[in-house]
Amino acid sequence: MPALHDSLRSLLPPDRVFTDPARMAVYESDGLTAMKALPGAVLVPETAGEVIAIVRWCVEHAVPFVARGSGTSLSGGSLPVADGIVIALNRLNRILEVDPVDRVAVVEPGVINLDVSRAADRHGLHYAPDPSSQTICTIGGNIAFNSGGAHCLKYGMTANHVLGVKAVLATGEVVEFGGRSREQVGADFTGLFCGSEGLFGIALEITLRLLPKAEIFHTVLAGYHSLEAAGNAVSAVIESGLLPGALEMMDALAIEAAEAAVACGYPEGAEAVLIIELEGPVEKVAAEREQLAAILAETNAFETRVAANAAERMTIWKGRKCAFSAVGRLSPDFIVQDGVVPRARLGEALRRIGEMSVETCYRVANVFHAGDGNLHPLILYDGRVPGGLEGAEALAGRILEMCVAMGGSITGEHGVGMEKRDYLPAMFSAADIAVMKRLRHAFDPGELANPGKMFPGAEAPALTTHGLHPLEKAGILSRE
Amino acid sequence: MMAPDQAAEVADAVRAYPRVAAVGGGSKRRLVGAGEEISLRGLTGILEYHASEFTFTARAGTPVAEVAAALAEEGQYLPFDPLFVAAGATLGGTVAAGISGPGRFRFGGLRDFLIGVQFVDGRGELIRGGGKVVKNAAGFDLPKFLVGSMGRFGIVTEVCFKVFPAPVASLTLKVACADAGVAVERMVTVGSSRWEADAMEYLPQDSAVWLRLGGPEVALEKMAREIAACWPGEVEIVAAGEADRFWADAREVIWADGAPLVKVPLTLSRIADLEARLRELGPMPRRYSAGAAGWFACPDETALDAMLAAQGSRGLAIRGGGGSSPWLGSCPSPEVARAVKSALDPDGRFPSP
Structure with a gap:
């Protein structure tokens, strides 16, 4: 690699080409802190043209590259390839256009998720996907990993909100998929590009669908003496015909962590809490809140609180949004899992996770998107204890296998990345995976774009470490 | 014409001929390319439907009408207003055509509700993509890719959709708009308003924009009054029977x-x-x-x-x-589209895109 450094410096000014290991250390790892690898160089382009030139340079020299935004991936999606190039896209952070007539935003890949909604706000619009890291994660990464958030049941995932993508593929070809329209004709290449985990190329310009902001929110916090009672309440709400914007659940250990971190004041003695949020026009919500109250009254909640104003709503959400980093207070290390089960089997899944936790002597905190069956068991471990990480990973693997056996998925919103690539065959047959690999080769015949991710069996360029992500320690980043 | 009633037989049929083309209910014939025709009308049936999961799985040849009826019994629906339902459209054909009706306005189109597929690729192999849960980020999003693919990359044999609870009541409004400029202005207002209209259709020859609101009846009446006040003298609340006829006409493109x-x-x-x-x-x-x-x-x-x-x-x-x-x-076709075609259909058994 050092032999190519001079050639690299012809692409960008020297202050935007890092080859010094100390300077590159921050890029060694992403939100999956258990893995790291030192790249050969980190390049910081400022324009789409520079990104294209870098990718074409990589093609010419057969050097693998990994695109990176804020490095918040929880599946190791932006883990560097040892000796490869990291293309840091944070400076491609321009919102090129917000169009209130077509209700779209056109943005560069390094734009922060929440900044899209901020820019759309004055038109009464917003960008719906809201991963917990939305104050820091970038749209490019959201697209690559088809990120989710707390509103997926009603609004879908990132791919549902991406209308068009201009991208440089791993062949060097620059393509434009989709466009500004919410409709299209022909096979949906935009949809295929979303969630391709960086294996196809790098998005340069993204056209996003904007939606009208909800007029009001009705947020309810309900405390339960058992996980089962809370699980039944989820089913009761869903079966009632209501379509809540968000339906979230936390267990006792997660509540304990959140209380310690932000004193969110959740009902004392709760084994589980539910956050249920209705949203929409004031008249609609007024009718639906009566319906919700009647349903909840039948669910054995020992305490139910309704947020009276925006401040109280924020307090309720604060405990949920901070839960992951709060768990960092309970344990030096943890793994976040992201499996999905059919909603009707949530109770069973939680019971089995509890049993596995007892069996393996690992504490597990549960924070999850109950409305769409997306679990987030947080497996607590100490990376300094020999075998601590390996045991936690083994438990995580058992949980994923359980999710698949129940008819669910190994990942709801974090993507496969490095972390779950060995579990892809649990969900897909050899023939399915062979087709995905052929597709990957159509976009990237040289296997240069983010190699090693998604597919099992590739070399793992990783070491193990422990502790919170540096940004997490600083309170900037939180995990979903 | 071959008429398999199992997915494996569709795969056999694909392997049996150098050029094949899938046909469903025949409501969108123009999209069927040249080749030995494989009818999917025998590949029918809802395989799984659990209303509390908001999902169903069905074979591709199942008529959309059959699914819509099953969903309606549980108070659910496909919110994007599938087209040509009475004309016999099948689920597979609807996916392959990639078309949605006026109801795509509120929650999105077909691409936003298809969550899993099984299809036969050009090698004659049965392939799965996506899954059966409403949230899933594992593997490439093949379900989305196949929306609108017209059988050019594979023949869909099974589909899994997300569904929603149907609104408890609907109210239709007809907004008179003197010309296209006025109509667009009003559609923009609706699109960024608090009203959350479910469906919207503009008929330039009638100089009118039609809106469908959904939700609790008492809420709909209040919002209708507000919309009427917004454009005095130009908003008509449409009687239920006429409204039903209008939206059925839109869905069937009568x-x-x-x-x-x-x-x-x-x-x-x-x-x-x-x-x-x-x-x-x-x-x-x-x-x-x-x-x-x-x-x-x-x-x-x-x-x-x-x-x-x-x-x-x-x-x-x-x-x-x-x-x-x-x-x-104009149909620009990037180099990579050809590479994708040959990845999924190396021998060109399906019509060219």
Whole structure:
């Protein structure tokens, strides 16, 4: 690699080409802190043209590259390839256009998720996907990993909100998929590009669908003496015909962590809490809140609180949004899992996770998107204890296998990345995976774009470490 | 014509012929390319439907009408208003055509509700993509890719959809709009308003935008009054029977009166200009659905084709017309599209895209 450094410096000014290991250390790892690898160089382009030139340079020299935004991936999606190039896209952070007539935003890949909604706000619009890291994660990464958030049941995932993508593929070809329209004709290449985990190329310009902001929110916090009672309440709400914007659940250990971190004041003695949020026009919500109250009254909640104003709503959400980093207070290390089960089997899944936790002597905190069956068991471990990480990973693997056996998925919103690539065959047959690999080769015949991710069996360029992500320690980043 | 009733037999059929083309209910014939025809009408049945999961799985040849009836029994629906339901459209054909109706306005189109597929690729292998849960980020999003793919990359044999609870009540409003400029302005207002209209359809020849609101009845009446006050004298609350007929007409595209039908993806900002140009082309029944697609009933495609080509946009002829290719306007095809075609269909068994 050092032999190519001079050639690299012809692409960008020297202050935007890092080859010094100390300077590159921050890029060694992403939100999956258990893995790291030192790249050969980190390049910081400022324009789409520079990104294209870098990718074409990589093609010419057969050097693998990994695109990176804020490095918040929880599946190791932006883990560097040892000796490869990291293309840091944070400076491609321009919102090129917000169009209130077509209700779209056109943005560069390094734009922060929440900044899209901020820019759309004055038109009464917003960008719906809201991963917990939305104050820091970038749209490019959201697209690559088809990120989710707390509103997926009603609004879908990132791919549902991406209308068009201009991208440089791993062949060097620059393509434009989709466009500004919410409709299209022909096979949906935009949809295929979303969630391709960086294996196809790098998005340069993204056209996003904007939606009208909800007029009001009705947020309810309900405390339960058992996980089962809370699980039944989820089913009761869903079966009632209501379509809540968000339906979230936390267990006792997660509540304990959140209380310690932000004193969110959740009902004392709760084994589980539910956050249920209705949203929409004031008249609609007024009718639906009566319906919700009647349903909840039948669910054995020992305490139910309704947020009276925006401040109280924020307090309720604060405990949920901070839960992951709060768990960092309970344990030096943890793994976040992201499996999905059919909603009707949530109770069973939680019971089995509890049993596995007892069996393996690992504490597990549960924070999850109950409305769409997306679990987030947080497996607590100490990376300094020999075998601590390996045991936690083994438990995580058992949980994923359980999710698949129940008819669910190994990942709801974090993507496969490095972390779950060995579990892809649990969900897909050899023939399915062979087709995905052929597709990957159509976009990237040289296997240069983010190699090693998604597919099992590739070399793992990783070491193990422990502790919170540096940004997490600083309170900037939180995990979903 | 082959008529398999198992997915494995579809795979056998694909391997048996050098060129094959899938056919469903025959409601969008123009999209069927050349090749030995494989009918999927025997590949029917709902395999799984658990209302509390908001999902169902069914074989591709299942008529949409059968599914809609099963969903309605549980108070659920496919919110994007699938088209040609009474005409016999199948789930697979609807996915392959990639078309949605006026109901795509609120929650999105077919692509936003398809969560899993099984299909036969050009090697004659049964492949799965996506899954059966509403949230899933594992593997490439093959379900989305196949939306609108017209059987050119694979033959869909099974589909899994997300569904929603149907609104407890609906209310339809007809908003008079003197010209396209006024109509667009009002559609923009609706699109960023608090009202959350479920469906929207603009009929330039009737100088009217139709809106469908959904939710609790008491809420709908209040919002209707507000909308009426917004554009005094121009908003009519449509009686239930007439409203049902209107939306059924939109779903079945009865208004086109059997004429060849072209879909053009667009945005609101293009409509006024398009309307001005269309006046030069002579009478052509047309509608703008959900502010996202223009539907044109044109006996002669040539003029529309030339106009779209000049604008650098494309359209797709869904039915009728004599041309072999359903494409209108300009159709840029990146190099990678050919590579993807050969990845999924190396021997070119399916019609070329």
